Amino acid sequence: MYKLILAPVDGSNFSEQVLPHAAAIARSTGAELLVVRAVSSEKDRAEAARYVEALAGKLGARSACVVSDDIPAAIVAEAARLPETLVALSSHGRTGAMQALFGSTALAVLRASHAPLLVYRPDSVRPVAPVERIERIVLPLDGSPASESMIAPAAGLAKWLGARIDVVNVVDPSAGASAAAGDASESGYARSRAEAIAREHGVKTSWEVLHGDPKEAIPDFVKGQGAGGLLAMTTHGRGGLRSVLAGSVTAACLNEVDGLVFTKLP
Numbered sequence: 001m002y003k004l005i006l007a008p009v010d011g012s013n014f015s016e017q018v019l020p021h022a023a024a025i026a027r028s029t030g031a032e033l034l035v036v037r038a039v040s041s042e043k044d045r046a047e048a049a050r051y052v053e054a055l056a057g058k059l060g061a062r063s064a065c066v067v068s069d070d071i072p073a074a075i076v077a078e079a080a081r082l083p084e085t086l087v088a089l090s091s092h093g094r095t096g097a098m099q100a101l102f103g104s105t106a107l108a109v110l111r112a113s114h115a116p117l118l119v120y121r122p123d124s125v126r127p128v129a130p131v132e133r134i135e136r137i138v139l140p141l142d143g144s145p146a147s148e149s150m151i152a153p154a155a156g157l158a159k160w161l162g163a164r165i166d167v168v169n170v171v172d173p174s175a176g177a178s179a180a181a182g183d184a185s186e187s188g189y190a191r192s193r194a195e196a197i198a199r200e201h202g203v204k205t206s207w208e209v210l211h212g213d214p215k216e217a218i219p220d221f222v223k224g225q226g227a228g229g230l231l232a233m234t235t236h237g238r239g240g241l242r243s244v245l246a247g248s249v250t251a252a253c254l255n256e257v258d259g260l261v262f263t264k265l266p
Contacts, residue, residue: 001160002029003084005118008036008075010105011051014122015090021120021260022088023059024130029160031086033061038074042067072108079113088118091254110235116153116264121254128258134161135228137262140168140218140249141193146234146266151193154232155201157262163230164204167194168221170214214249219256232262 007022009015019035026033037052039045049065056063068074079085091106110117139154141147158165169190186209194207210217222231235250254261 001084001156002031002086004032004034004082005086005088006034006036006075006079007088008038008105008109009052009055010037010071011048014092016055017122017127018088018090018118018120019055019059021130022118023061024132025088025118025134025161026061028133033059034064035059035061036064036066036075036078038066038068038071038078040067040069040071072105072112075105075109076112079115085115086118087113087115088120088260090122091119092122110263110265116150116157116232116262119254119261119263120259121257121261123258131227131259133228134163134230134260136166136225136230137161137163138166138168138218138222138225138229138231140170140214140231140233141190142169142214143189148193149266150232150234150262150264151197152201153264154262155197155203157230157232158203159201164206165194165197166225167197167205167207168210168218169207170210170212170217172213173211174213215252216256218249219253222253222257222259230260230262231257234266235263 005022005026007019023033035052035056037048039048045065045067052063052065064078066074066078079087087109089106089109106119137154137158139150154165167190169186171186190207190209194205197203198205208221210221222229231253233250233253250263
């Protein structure tokens with residue numbers, strides 16, 4: 001599915017924390033890893049090139065340095081040079097604005113790109129060690145077209161990684177439906193979606209109905225699966241949120257899940 005993993009960095013420790021995860025995926029899939037530094041001034045090119053070459057050298061990766069007055073656009077353009085490119089980046093870099101789902105650069109890349117991104121939430125205290133192989137992709141679905149728009153990208157990623165898809169649906173008691181009615185309805189939906197994904201995309205699947213607030217139930221489920229998992233979800237689903245700022249289910253999951261999130265705008 002992907003021949004190249006492009007990992008943008010901006011000189012900060014936060015931005016660099018995605019690199020071990022991207023490198024592990026590159027090793028397990030045979031993809032090439034390209035570490036990119038984009039700067040806004042030609043006078044910064046030489047220093048930036050040395051920095052990114054040193055980072056890439058430690059990982060056995062290629063490096064590139066580009067100059068542009070529009071950093072996010074430069075990243076998207078670099079990724080577009082090869083169609084089979086997956087962009088993997090930290091949700092925050094120099095700004096460190098952890099109140100939002102994405103920092104300004106990551107958000108701009110997400111909005112400008114028509115492809116899903118692999119996002120890692122950096123940790124200033126205890127960065128998470130990468131796993132050598134992704135075995136499970138947790139795919140939360142809520143019946144909305146927005147959430148289901150993630151099915152095809154997640155299935156493609158699963159085939160590329162040799163992983164299975166765990167379809168999860170959440171029964172939220174606060175929504176007003178009885179637990180019994182919610183279980184019956186959502187179990188049928190989750191099972192049918194999992195069976196359809198297996199049949200149509202040729203990947204292994206399982207399904208699960210969770211209970212509680214989705215902002216808590218989904219991260220708890222991902223954590224309970226242990227290492228080797230990845231969360232795949234759009235930035236908003238049934239709630240129809242127009243923003244990817246804190247408060248959305250995806251934002252809550254990204255803030256709670258120690259690992260990678262595969263996401264896109266619906």
